[in-house]
Amino acid sequence: MNYRIEHDSMGEVKVPADKYWAAQTQRSYENFKIGAGIETMPREITHAFGILKKAAAISNNKLKPKKMTDEKKNAVCTVCDEIIEGKLDSHFPLVVWQTGSGTQSNMNANEVIANRGNEILGKKLLHPNDDVNMSQSSNDTFPTAMHIACVLGIEDKVIPALDELIATFKRLEEENEGIVKSGRTHLQDATPIKFSQEISGWRSSLEKDKKLLSLSLNELKELALGATAVGTGLNAPEKFGELAAQAVSEITGKKFISAKNKFHALTSKDEIVFAHGALKALAADLMKIANDIRWLASGPRLGLGEITIPENEPGSSIMPGKVNPTQCEAVTMVAIQVMGNDAAIGIAASQGNFELNVFMPVTVYNFMQSVRLLSDAMKSFNKNCVSGIKANKEKMQSNLNNSLMLVTALNPYIGYENAAKTAKYAYKNNISLKEACTTLGFLSEEEFDKVFKPEEMV
Numbered sequence: 356m357n358y359r360i361e362h363d364s365m366g367e368v369k370v371p372a373d374k375y376w377a378a379q380t381q382r383s384y385e386n387f388k389i390g391a392g393i394e395t396m397p398r399e400i401t402h403a404f405g406i407l408k409k410a411a412a413i414s415n416n417k418l419k420p421k422k423m424t425d426e427k428k429n430a431v432c433t434v435c436d437e438i439i440e441g442k443l444d445s446h447f448p449l450v451v452w453q454t455g456s457g458t459q460s461n462m463n464a465n466e467v468i469a470n471r472g473n474e475i476l477g478k479k480l481l482h483p484n485d486d487v488n489m490s491q492s493s494n495d496t497f498p499t500a501m502h503i504a505c506v507l508g509i510e511d512k513v514i515p516a517l518d519e520l521i522a523t524f525k526r527l528e529e530e531n532e533g534i535v536k537s538g539r540t541h542l543q544d545a546t547p548i549k550f551s552q553e554i555s556g557w558r559s560s561l562e563k564d565k566k567l568l569s570l571s572l573n574e575l576k577e578l579a580l581g582a583t584a585v586g587t588g589l590n591a592p593e594k595f596g597e598l599a600a601q602a603v604s605e606i607t608g609k610k611f612i613s614a615k616n617k618f619h620a621l622t623s624k625d626e627i628v629f630a631h632g633a634l635k636a637l638a639a640d641l642m643k644i645a646n647d648i649r650w651l652a653s654g655p656r657l658g659l660g661e662i663t664i665p666e667n668e669p670g671s672s673i674m675p676g677k678v679n680p681t682q683c684e685a686v687t688m689v690a691i692q693v694m695g696n697d698a699a700i701g702i703a704a705s706q707g708n709f710e711l712n713v714f715m716p717v718t719v720y721n722f723m724q725s726v727r728l729l730s731d732a733m734k735s736f737n738k739n740c741v742s743g744i745k746a747n748k749e750k751m752q753s754n755l756n757n758s759l760m761l762v763t764a765l766n767p768y769i770g771y772e773n774a775a776k777t778a779k780y781a782y783k784n785n786i787s788l789k790e791a792c793t794t795l796g797f798l799s800e801e802e803f804d805k806v807f808k809p810e811e812m813v
Contacts, residue, residue: 375446375474377466377483383459389452396460396716397723399508401447403500404464405438407580408487410602411496415489418592427486430472439606443467451720455713457497461488464496490591494621494711495582499603501719505630506575506609508726509568516733517565517637523741524558527551535810536661536751537758544758547812550746557644564637571630576610578603582617585710621711624704624718631700634725638693641732645687648740649680660750665743682740689732696721761809762788768806769797 358369363378370381412431415423437443446467453459465483472481481487488496531550538548580603581596583589588596596613603611614620654660670679699721703714712718755761762778769777769792781791789807792798798806 374448375443375467375470376448376463377470379459379462380449380466383449383453383463387450387453387459390450394451394720396447396449396451396457397504397720398441398444398447399504399723399726400457400460400500400719401444401464402439402441403503403507404460404496405435406503406603406606407496407499407578407599408464408468409435409439409606410599411489411491411580412487413602414595414598415592417598418595419489423486423489426476427472427481430476430481431468431487433475434468434471437471438464438467443471446471451716453716455715455717456493456711457500457715458493460716461491461493461496490583490595491580492583494584495579495617497715498579498620498624498712501627501715501722502575502578503603503607503611504719505627505722505726506572506611507607508723508730509572509575509630509634510609512726512730513634513637513733514565514568516730516737517561517568520733520737520741521558521561521565523737524554524561527741527744528554528558531746534746534748534751535755535813537755537760544760546760546763547755547758547809549813550751552813553647557640557647560640560644561637564633564640567633567636568630571626571633574626575630576612577614577620577626578611579614579617579620581613582621586616586618586621588617618710622707622709624700624707624712624715627718627722628701628704631697631722631725634722634729635694635697637729638690638725641729641736642687642690645683645690645736648744649683652680659754661747661754663745663747664740667739680740682736686732686736689728692728693725696725755809759788761807761812762792764807764809764812765792765798768802773797 357372359372360367361370361377361381362368363382365378365382368378368381370377376384409432412423412428412435416425416428434443447460447463449460449463462483465487468487469481469483473479528551531554534550535547536550536553538545538553578596578600580599581588581591583591596617600611600613648662648664651659651662652664664680664682666678667681669677670681671677700718703718704712706712706714759778759782762774762781765774765777773795777788777792777795777797780795781788784791786794789800789803792803793800
């Protein structure tokens with residue numbers, strides 16, 4: 356491999372000749388061989404750095420045009436566009452397990468932009484610290500990148516996938532209107548419910564999750580840029596934070612603002628905790644829904660069997676013909692991972708000491724994993740399972756007719772205690788509720804038929 360010599364304040368370092376990074380990135384690459392090649396900084400953060408560095412250059416050009424000249428700004432913006440598009444991903448090799456402030460990842464961006472920009476210009480004009488990092492600190496750029504990445508992830512990945520799943524459940528509600536089945540509480544028979552009502556519970560849960568996610572976005576759209584090292588804005592011109600947030604808004608098409616209190620923006624991660632809490636709520640609802648679906652589809656002969664779901668692949672290496680609810684299983688595993696991520700994020704957020712939280716890389720690593728997993732899982736679940744749900748009307752009717760909890764309809768006519776006696780007698784003697792009720796003398800057959808109408812209990 357060919358190398359070139361780069362230098363920083365600590366001296367000279369050999370860097371691969373075909374890479375745009377420089378000395379500080381190389382030092383981090385060599386010093387943190389933890390999860391190398393697998394647990395690299397999320398690409399969403401890499402791309403967010405492209406957005407914020409472009410915004411910073413545009414803002415510096417307006418505020419300090421003699422230092423951030425048009426030529427420098429244009430070169431920075433050109434490289435940042437390449438970063439945003441993912442064209443330079445291979446030049447961002449650093450792992451999550453580095454400095455807790457993300458300093459090396461900030462410098463990775465600075466070095467790549469400077470070297471690639473100089474290559475485009477054909478001369479050495481850009482300096483990673485003096486130009487690309489102008490008016491900034493790692494301490495305000497990394498939390499800014501976090502918020503940008505989180506907003507883009509929720510708005511552009513999670514919510515669209517969520518909307519598709521909600522739409523499918525709305526369709527299923529309409530298709531299954533009027534089908535009455537047994538309800539269940541505590542995994543025991545309960546009073547009747549329409550299948551469309553059961554589906555509406557799933558759909559409404561997801562709609563509520565969408566509202567919670569939307570609530571979290573307002574706080575995430577506050578950016579730390581302009582705080583620099585400790586929140587005072589040292590070395591940043593007045594209004595830099597506001598201009599930078601405006602530029603980020605123009606680049607992304609989403610309304611970002613400068614954080615009102617920069618000291619809070621550096622040390623607290625409460626907005627991230629709140630937003631991921633909404634992701635955890637979504638995961639919890641997806642867990643419940645997936646479990647309901649696989650229980651209702653259990654069988655094919657010895658389970659509930661009230662619905663059928665698509666058969667996507669063989670389910671056993673030894674039992675021929677077995678098909679399993681694999682999409683439901685994938686969703687529930689994703690839900691568990693998201694819940695674990697939430698615990699990590701909560702602990703990390705509690706560790707902000709004095710003017711800076713130094714658990715930011717692990718925080719955003721877990722957050723973005725949750726975003727990706729939930730988005731992908733919902734798309735797969737919708738396409739390969741939910742969209743193909745079919746009601747087994749005959750099985751639903753059979754289970755409904757055998758449910759002892761239909762006796763609840765008799766409460767107004769024979770009283771709670773007599774109704775309980777009826778249910779227990781029917782269960783003990785393996786007979787119908789009608790037989791039990793008439794045998795015990797609580798109602799005549801005609802009276803029973805007049806008041807016992809399961810379809811009216813929903």
